[in-house]
Amino acid sequence: EFNPVFVLSSSCEQCREGATYPGAVISPNLETTKIMRVPHAMSVSDCIAACCDLSGCDLSWMFERRCYIVNCQHKENCEPKKIETVKSYLTFVLRPSQRPASLLGFGQVIPSMVHSVGLQNEPSEEVSSLKELSLLGKDPSLEEIPEYIDDYKELEQDPFQVSIKHEQKESTDYADWGLMVAGENSFNSSVGDDGDNQEDFSEKKGEFGKVESLLNKNSSELNSVTEHSTERLSSLLEMTPFPEKTSENTVKELIVSAGDNIQVMLPKNEVELNAFVVPPPPTETAYTYEWSLISHPDDYGGEMERRHSQTLKLSHLSVGLYAFKVMVSGENAFGEGFVNVTVKPAIRVNQPPVAVASPKVQEVSLPTTSTFIDGSQSMDDVKIVSYHWEEIKGPLREQKASADTPVLHLANLVPGNYTFRLTVIDSDGAANSTIASLTVNKPVDYPPIANAGPNQAVTLPQNFITLNGNQSSDDHEIVSYEWSLSPKSKGKVVAMQGVRTPYLQLSAMQEGDYTFQLTVTDSARQRSTAEVTLIVQPENNSPPVAVAGPDKELTFPVESTTLDGSKSQDDQGIVFYHWENISGPSSVQMENGDKAIATVTGLQVGTYRFRLTVKDQQGLSSASVLSITVKEENNSPPRAHAGGKHVLVLPNNSITLDGSRSADDQGIVSYLWIRDGQSPAAGDVIHGSDHEAVLQLTNLVEGTYTFHLKVTDAKGDSDIDSATVEVRPDPKRSGLVELILQVGVGQLSEQQKDTLVRQLAVLLNVLDTDIKVQKIQAYSDISTAVVFYVQNGHPSKVIKASDVSRTLHVQLLKEKADFLLFKVLRVDTAACLLKCSGHGHCDPITKRCICYQLWMENLIHSYLNDGESNCEWSILYVTVSVFIFIVVIVGLAWFCICCCKRKRTKIRKKTKYTILDNIDEQERMELRPKYGIKHRSTEHNSSLMVSESEFDSDQDTIFSREKIERENPKTLMNGSMRNGVSFNYSSKDR
Structure with a gap:
């Protein structure tokens, strides 16, 4: 915040320095703030002195080494704003409360200033500087700033006063306030040599645009002036008078009063302000009055009339506070006064709300049990703050309806009359009510509507029809239907079925008009009746049309044929057929001559004519004639064509042999396919096709089949041709793998196959x-064989069946036995591919090698390696090898037995002892070995007893009298008695 510094000024007797703000700027509004530049004031003290020399100056501003003096019309226009990026120094000038300044003083001060200003050759710079400073206030009306005058002789006027260009308006003496503030109330003035030297504002705007950008950028750093400094600004007019310079002409201060503050209340929006001046003007002179608006509401509007008279008339005022100033001047006299006008809003008279319920009257019928009543259309001059619905009348229910919302929702209504009251309350507490009515009616049950269907007509001989009454309707339900013959058709003969259903079946009707009546009944026992008319017309019979068929040609000895008249037609149906021979070389025999199809025999060479006569039910008849020509025989033998040679590649094991291209002039009457005796017996003929022109074969096996086709004509002549079918082995035979699963073949579905x-x-x-x-x-009743092959790579290459079989065998039977959907019984190649080491052949059933004589399977390779059957061992070599192995084993066993026996018979050496020299003879005798075996004597050795084992080991030997005592107690007893004390020696005593 600012720290104002107050410095006592000695530059002028009429003013003194006030608050000082270094590093601060103001945002002047050029419409309401008077600014003038002092060109030769190069320091702060010079700028303050220049401000003191002018009576209207309130602030000296040193900005960027330029001096400006400011007259603040409103204190908000001169509020300091802190900014650090420019060099600026603000000093407020305090003046005595009595502000008259002698004209002489003005004459002394102004010429020096005028002279200094007049020395400047840059008037456009001063004008642009003022415009630049106005950017701080973002004022858009800078182009209206008048130029400085260059007539220095007119400086006896207030140097801050500006010359305003008024539009001459003869019809009125007042102007709009907005125009006034921007025009007549603008006090900015300018000085310059020539108006032509002024630069355009747009050329200087970029140079001084930095001031505006700095203010915008540092908006957060801008602080308002402190309350103390604000009080200083507001009390400029209340300062204690200071001694003033005396001059020849002293300005007399006038006491001006605009009266007490005025308050008006709308709708009154006009008021008059009167200025009172003390003392009154001298005789034959008058004061000049200037009214101005110094404060007003933001959205004010209004008009001022007679601004330059003693009485100011205001009109069209809006709500708010207005501050006016009146300046009165005369000859060597000046004064001003202030007055406030407050316009208050008109006293509002509350209008009670108007409750509106829509709809006012409402009616619903069951099954509708809910509805709405809208109260949101209620009105008030301000605002409705409360809605309340209550049920004041209605049938007995568990809970009455009530709500505090604009819209009342009603549900679970029962039949009866309801009355609801809506009460609304506005913001002033005023209330209003209205009534809404609701009638809930019981459900309406309308009678049914019978519909027997449209009128119909039938033509005899058709005498039956069905009438449909299912188009009858009711708002609830039809519970019964009843058909009857209308009294209008009394005496008519008819058979009726389904008389109590929607569908009436009629039969046995005769020619005439029938009227039937349908009566329907609904659940409320209400009835409705409808009638339908049925017209039975007499038949409109047309004669039949006999068709005996096309003429025929036969070749003798064919002596019989059929006569077909089934294509004869009639609208009512043919009831009579008759065939007769009307001409021919001989008589013939005829069977079924009274039917549509007859058979004639006994024909001879020549032409026969037969007539067919047909009749309908009405007796109308028609006839047609048929010619049959029998020619002499001219027969050629047939020519068989069996189809030639065919090649079939497994696994495709089906083929069709076409013998239909066999030909005969009279026609072939029989075909016979015969399999050659040298062909494989496997393979089936299907559909009995071996007696037809086309032979169908399936389940063929590898090999060459030959089939003979024999064709025979009507004369018994025949011809034979052969067809050959070569069935080649499957090229993927080496890759086929057979997987036996424990599941019936009929139980394996396509989906399970895909999963497998x-x-x-x-x-x-x-x-x-x-x-x-x-x-x-099928492999057996409970097992299925799946034959497949595996291909891989690009292009596809079939993997060997043995490799696939071995991999699956390892995976399924050892590592993942339960991986597949079904239990695996066997995995093997589909064909027996074993080479059997060249010493046998492979059994296609067991997939095992059958070895030739003197050869056998390599058991080691078969059971310990990959298990593949083979014939690698010769029985002779195996026999010799086994014999040699047995001999070696027996020899090794005999050798081991002999070694064991020899080891048992070997004498074990006893432990030898060396006896001490001082033992007696008796002890020496006891120590001699038994059985006469003599040991090497050691009695001449050292006195220490040394033991040597049989194997010259260094094991310790214990010689103890205790042991001797155990072996021979008697000897021990005698020895002890002889020697006195027993001797004991052991290794632990060494």
Whole structure:
């Protein structure tokens, strides 16, 4: 915040320095603030002295080494704002409360200032400086700033006064306030040599735009002036008078009063302000009055009339506080006064609210049990603050309806009359009520509407029809239907069925008009009746049309044929057929001559004519004639064509042999396919096709089949042709793997097959599409054989069946036995691919090698290696090897037995002792070895007893009399008695 410094000034007797603000600026509004630049004031003291020399100056501003003196019309225009980025120094000038200044003083001060200003050759710079300073206030009307005058002889006027260009308005003597503030109340003045030398404002705006940007950038740093300094500004007019310079012409101060502050209340918006001056003007002179608006509301509006008269008229005032100043001047006299005008809003008279319930009257019928009543359309001049609904009348229910919302929601209504009251309260507490009515009616049960259907007509001989009454309707339910013959058709014969259903079945009707009546009844026993008319028309019969068929040609000896008249037609149906021979070379025999299809025999060479006569139910008839020509025989033998040679590649084991291209002039009457005796017996003929033109074969096996086709014509002539089918082995035979699963073939579904393929792909580490299932067939009643192969790589290459089988065998039977959906009984190659070491052949059933004589299976390779059957061992070599092995084993056993026996018979050496020299003869005798075995004597050795083992070991030997005593107690007893004390020696005593 600012720290104002008060310095006593000695530069002028009429003023003194006030608050000083270094590093601060103001934002002048050029419309309401008077600013003038002092060109030759180069220091702060010079700038303060220049301000003191002018009576209207309130502030000296040293900005960027330039001096400006300011007249503050409003204190908010001169509030200091802190900014650190520019060099600025503000000093407020305090003046005595009695402000008259002698005209002589003005004459002394102004010429020096005028002279100094007149010496400047840059009037445009001063003008632009004023515009630049106005940027601080962001005032948009800078272009209206008048230029400085260059007539220095007119400086006897107030140097802050500006010359305003008024528009001449003959019709009125007042102007709008907004124009006044921007025009006549603008006190900015300018001095310059020539108006043509003034620079355009836009050229200087960029140079001094930094002031505005600095204020915007440092808006957070701007602080208002302290309360103390504000009080200083507001008390400028209340200062104690200071001694003034005396001059020849002294300005007399006038006491001006604009009266007491005025308050008006709308709708009154006009007021007059009167200025009173003491003393009155001299005789034959008058004071000049100038009224100005110094404060007003933000959104004010109004008009001022007679601004330059003693009485100011105000009109069209809006609510707010207005401050006016009146300046009165005369010859060597000046004074001013202030007055406030407060416009208060008109006293509002509250209008009670108006409650509106919509709809006012409402009616609903069950089953509708809920509805709404809207009270939100209630009105008030200000605001409705409360809504309250209450049920004041209605049928007995568990709970009456009530709500405090604008819209009342009603539910679970029962039949009856309801009355609801809506009460609304406005913000002033005024209330109003209205009534809404609701009627809930019982459900309406409308009678049913019978509908027997449209009128219909039938034509005999059709005498039956069904009438439909299901289009009858009711708002609830139809409970019964009843059909009856209308009294209008009394005496008519008709058979009726379903008379109590929506559908009436009629039959046995005769020609005429029938009227039937349908009566429907609803759940409330209400009835409705409808009638329908049925017209039975006589039949409109047309004669039949006989069709005997196209003419025929036969070749003798064919002597019989059929006569077909089934294509004859009639609108009512044909009831009579008759065939007759009307011409021919001989008589014939005819069967079924009274039917549509007849058979004639006994034909001879020549032409026969037969007539067919047909009749309908009405007796109308029609006839048609048929010609049959029998020609002489001219027969050629047939020519068989069996189809030639065919090649079939397994696993495709089905083929069709086409013999239909066999030909005969009279027609082939029989076909016979015969299998050649040298062909494989496997393979089936399906659908009995071996007696047809096309032979169908399946389940063929590898090999060459030959089939003979024999064709025979009507004369018994025949011809034979052969067809050959070569069935080649499956190229993927080496990769086919057979997987036997414990599941019936009929129980294995397609979905399970797909799952099985995915599981096999996981075990084999391949893609699902790499496994191709070739065949699924029954292996036994409870098992299924799945034959497949595995391909991999690009292009696809079939993996050997032995490798796949071995991998699956390891994965399934050892590591992942329960991985597949079904239990695996066997995994093997589909074909027997074993080479059997060249000493046998592979059994296709057991997939094992059958070895030739004198050869056998390598048991080690079969059981300890990969288990593949083989014929690697020769029985002769195996026999010799086994014999040699047995001999070696027996020899080794004999050798071991001999070694064991020899070890048992070997004599064990006894431990030898060396006896001390001083033992007696008796003890020496006892120590001699038994059985006469003589040991090496050691009696001449050292007196110490040394033991030597049989194996010359260094084990310790214990010689103790205790042991001798145990062996021979008697000897020990005698020895002890002889020697006195027993001797004991052991290794622990060494």
